[in-house]
Amino acid sequence: AQSVTQLDSQVPVFEEAPVELRCNYSSSVSVYLFWYVQYPNQGLQLLLKYLSGSTLVESINGFEAEFNKSQTSFHLRKPSVHISDTAEYFCAVRDTGGYNKLIFGAGTRLAVHP
Amino acid sequence: SAVISQKPSRDICQRGTSLTIQCQVDSQVTMMFWYRQQPGQSLTLIATANQGSEATYESGFVIDKFPISRPNLTFSTLTVSNMSPEDSSIYLCSVYSRLAGGLDTQYFGPGTRLTVL
Numbered sequence: 073a074q075s076v077t078q079l080d081s082q083v084p085v086f087e088e089a090p091v092e093l094r095c096n097y098s099s100s101v102s103v104y105l106f107w108y109v110q111y112p113n114q115g116l117q118l119l120l121k122y123l124s125g126s127t128l129v130e131s132i133n134g135f136e137a138e139f140n141k142s143q144t145s146f147h148l149r150k151p152s153v154h155i156s157d158t159a160e161y162f163c164a165v166r167d168t169g170g171y172n173k174l175i176f177g178a179g180t181r182l183a184v185h186p
Numbered sequence: 187s188a189v190i191s192q193k194p195s196r197d198i199c200q201r202g203t204s205l206t207i208q209c210q211v212d213s214q215v216t217m218m219f220w221y222r223q224q225p226g227q228s229l230t231l232i233a234t235a236n237q238g239s240e241a242t243y244e245s246g247f248v249i250d251k252f253p254i255s256r257p258n259l260t261f262s263t264l265t266v267s268n269m270s271p272e273d274s275s276i277y278l279c280s281v282y283s284r285l286a287g288g289l290d291t292q293y294f295g296p297g298t299r300l301t302v303l
Binding site (some may be wrong): 106108114115116117118121133162168173174176177178 | 190227229230231232234278280291292293294295296297
């Protein structure tokens with residue numbers, strides 16, 4: 073069965089520092105990969121996704137993630153974080169083909185400090 | 187992307203009662219899902235809401251506890267029955283459609299924050 077591992081439950085970082093949130097998945101088949109963000113007391117928002125093509129995908133607010141098939145990873149990075157990036161980040165995976173369900177990781181809480 | 191609304195946004199209920207949560211989408215979608223997010227935890231899929239037929243439940247979830255309706259391609263309800271404090275969670279509606287501009291992407295509603303006393 074599919075599984076997603078987010079290696080860090082919490083990541084504290086100072087403002088303007090770089091950050092990497094790690095995500096690994098277990099699958100030997102083709103997958104779609106997603107990062108969702110949940111700001112305090114809000115619902116989930118899609119941050120970025122990998123469906124096919126370039127292995128590096130970017131979001132509009134400066135985050136990027138790189139799909140690495142050999143390492144089955146989809147780590148999320150940002151070169152300089154803001155206070156407003158404080159949120160819970162969820163990595164999710166879904167098998168391609170058909171209407172397969174999303175499998176979520178446990179989440180990583182990013183806390184940006186001034 | 188699809189715009190999803192949920193009602194109510196939050197509620198506080200007494201144990202033993204039931205609550206029905208509504209999910210409305212601004213366009214017709216192929217698939218609708220219901221998720222639960224318990225305090226401090228990740229999302230767990232409860233069931234897939236099928237239009238015109240019974241919902242498909244994940245392991246650990248049953249129809250008697252979480253009856254689901256989906257009368258058309260834009261609307262679904264989830265009922266949390268005979269509630270206990272352990273049902274205190276955020277319940278999220280999610281949609282997926284290959285016909286919409288989302289292309290194999292799932293979008294989530296704002297969630298319903300339920301507290302059971």
